[in-house]
Amino acid sequence: MKALYYDSERCVACRNCEVACAMVWKHADTVYQALTAPILPRTRIFLIKEDTANTVLSCRHCEVPPCKEACPTDAIEKLEDGTVVIDDGICIGCRSCTVACPLGVIESDERGQIMIKCDLCKNVGGPACVTACPTNALVYGEFSQIIRERRGKA
Structure with a gap:
């Protein structure tokens, strides 16, 4: 099963992951375009900085997604590759789904009309946050x- 893995010891809290995510979802070519858009972009990954360590919150694409079970319209689907997506x-x-999510990573879109979450950047060939992480x-x-x-066992 594929997964997004986060190593807190390597994270320098640069927030490149959040910026890359926002740019993908805002369909912007530059940070300037994303930040000057009429509606600011929402990220699907969240860096939480603490004194002793940092952590990243994002959808974990649960084996049995509680968000999918909670959705009254069946808008949430688990794809064959394990990715959990929302059909807008x-x-x-x-x-x-927000109430059901144990991580609290499902939010409403910029206009408050539909719910959004990480879909591992399915439409751009893979997670932009991973590519952006230095x-x-x-x-x-x-x-x-x-x-x-x-x-070290590879």
Whole structure:
């Protein structure tokens, strides 16, 4: 199963992951374009800075997603590759998924009409946050392989 892996020891809290995410979702070519848009972009990844360590919150694409179970319109789907996505053509913005999400990473869009969450940048070929991370604190791939590599057993 593929997963987004975060290594807090490598993170330098540069927030490149958040900027890359915002640019993808705002369909902007530059940071300036994203930040000067009429409506500021919403990210689907959140860096939380603490005194002793940093952490990144993003959808974990749960094996059995509680958000999917809570959705009254079946707008949330788990794809074959394990990615959990929201169909914005079906979503009614009721926020049932937000209440059900144990991580609190599902929010309403900029206009408050539909719900949004990380979809691993399906429409741009993979997570932009991973590509933007200068220290490889974020990695996307087969979870078991990533763990073996990080433990030095690859």
